[in-house]
Amino acid sequence: MTELALFDLDHTLLPIDSDYEWGQFLVRTGAVDAAEFKRRNDAFFAQYQAGTLDPVEYLEFALGTLARYPRRELDTMHAQFMDEVIKPAIRPRAVELLQKHHDAGHLVGIITATNRYVTAPIARALGVEHLIAAEPEEDAQGNLTGRLVGTPTQGPGKVEHMHAWLDRLGHRFDQFERSHFYSDSHNDLPLLSVVSHPVATNPNATLASHAARLGWPSLHLFND
Template identity: 30%
Template sequence: MKTVIFDLDDTLLCGDSEFKWAEFTVEKGFIDKELYIKKISEFENDYRAGKMDFEAYCVFLLNPLIGKSIQEVNFLVTDFINQYEKTLIDSLSYELLERHENDQKIIASGSLNFIVKGFSDFFSIDTFFGTPLEIIDNKVTGNLAGVPTFAEGKLSTMQKWSEENNFQLEEAIFYTDSINDLPLVKACKNSIIISPDAKLEKYAKENSLEIIYR
């Protein structure tokens, strides 16, 4: 049995779950629409350029949830996935899961932990890592807790898991679309690239990595 690590957004999913989550919060009236359009455009441009202030982005997404209980958040996530399932999940999503039906599957995503958990539950994947949010007295504070699972943080998270599970990380198969995941791409012998951004596509071709286009 192999160990397979999936990035979530634009990899196992055919879109970005956090961008869609932000749209969802606008629809629910949690975020002003004009502010949303301005901020998301800025964050998306920075993300594509590989220079995103990831913590600021997460805090922006968490702001509408301040004071909500984790139960309220989980209810919203269920509603969100039901609404956006057909937008974010395509045939390749299921093909990748079927390819590794009998393997150990892990989702490692920079997205906020509660969103990653929602999709992990949807796909029946038991092990998942997302950016942790601070919960005090069962309520969202709007702050992060611990290391964001983004870029080097995703690598360190998977290194820690590997040590705890007596696993050699280099033996994992890793699927991703983003240059931000280059540290983990380099750590795994077998990285498979999904419809990559220009920088990761260049790296993949130079290093003879398999590329799958949606």
């Protein structure tokens, strides 16, 4: 493998935020107290968009919600979430972009601040084997405890986790002739600034401005 291709997930490969939509799904299905959960979920989402989110605080909130349910019940809810929310949101151009890198023999991975429990089935649906995500702790029975393992995969944390993931695979970042990272958000500037080929993908206004100043290409997957 001579090239590395990494992708953010929410608003990059998907036209939605999977973490936020999972919360909305729990509200709609009555799995959580609607008013309180929506208030907190909306506040965290606004902080994320503004670049002020405390990732540990948010993950403790999100994982604490997941920990309320036995794993079997949680998995049933997640399967419904995939059918009703995620699969209809998958767009052909995003799948084609991933396939282009797969066909070229690149090492392809998704790297997201959203936790692995929510995102692992999404990565599989997109045909991506490798996922770097926030890691929820599990007990001996496979139930989620509500605690985070390690550090969040957000901002500079994505760079740290990328290197650790490559090391586990027996690779080094500097061995790749080219490295690509596709993201929509200025929150990902640390990793976008490290790779050789950053691509502002469906970029928010802050990232679009930054990309224009530096001459980074912009890609819009969801305009059609």
